[in-house]
Amino acid sequence: MGFYDDFDTRPKRQSPLKWFALIVVSALVGSGTTLALVPTMIKSNWINIPSATAPALDKPVGTTGVTVNVNSQVTQAVNKVKPAIVGVLNLQKTNNFWSDQSQTQETGSGSGILFDKEGHIVTNNHVVEGASEVDVVIGDQQVKAKVLGQDKYTDLAVLQVPADKVKDIQPAQFGNSDALQIGEPAIAIGNPLGQAFAQSVTVGVISATKRDLPVKDPETGQELMTQTVLQTDAAINPGNSGGALVNIAGQVVGINSAKIAMTGVEGIGFAIPINEAKPIIQQLMNNGKVVRPMLGVAGYNLSDVPEEYRPDVPVDEGVLIKTLSPEAKSAGLQRGDVIVKIDNQDVKNMSDLKKYLFTKQPGDTVQVTVYRGHNQKTVSVKLQTLQN
Known part of the structure; x- marks a missing residue:
């Protein structure tokens, strides 16, 4: 927004004497009107006259403020966790065009959570992915961090900084x-x-x-x-x-x-x-990594599939198999099957399937129950290792 001084269009300055006369007349007119109306206004209770015993003001108006208690549950929760929230800097090596030498520079940043006194910090994998170095900003200091491990599937990574750098910080507490x-x-x-x-x-x-x-x-x-x-x-x-x-x-x-x-x-x-x-x-x-089993199938939640594209099965929930690995195929599973149970645990969606699989280990054998049309079938599948 600009500032404009329109001096050519400003009104001409009037004589101070004229302004003074105008002010006096206005004041007299206002005072006269008020004096004439005061008795009527008091009689009609429009004006309250304080009693002679009313206490006088001890202090001039405006010398004291009003204190508001803002110590709410939200502020308490924030104050409890906020010190444990740190900055995470992704530093990568790049070539200098002029000197043909590599240099390290910040290419991205994110956040992290300090969760113990040993200096362990959890963040997203995509925050540190591709980094040649990772720095953590704690208060007003920037500290080198070690990347202990990354997992692209859950988008998680764990870092560690020297414990003495966080000795004065209360780590965040994990909830349920x-x-x-x-x-x-x-x-x-x-x-x-x-x-x-x-x-x-x-x-x-x-x-x-x-x-x-x-x-x-x-x-x-x-x-x-x-x-x-x-x-x-x-x-x-x-x-x-x-x-x-x-x-x-x-x-x-x-x-x-x-x-x-x-x-x-x-x-x-x-x-x-x-x-x-x-x-x-x-x-x-x-x-430093996550070892997890793989059933060898990819699919959809049956409940999310439009009615016209669903297979003719007697259930509304489960996992519709879209693609499968050679191992899953040789075990007897087929494209279009709907998984409804694994080891007698109900499977209503991909989340149920994943949660149960992650309680197992590669090499374990599970019993997978599927609907193929209106026929129910159970096959044994040996779990493979999901490659990170």
């Missing part, structure tokens, strides 16, 4: 994401758009507790599996990735991961449930 209810408060804490907005807080609700999002191979685009996520309308922006989704008790219930960013869409963000993240975090700390 299975106990979340739709509509309860959800607080997102992270670094949207980088360190300039470090530890920003946005507040919303849990919009849904079990949304299935496809996980695709970044190189081939092939759908590898589905991941169950929390949905929230708490604002999540670039840089929030890896930050905390917190409940009203100040416990981390999710790790902010993604949002739907398109014209006309507002308030649809996603977080990895902490109950699903915890075993992955443990494996990344212990092994």
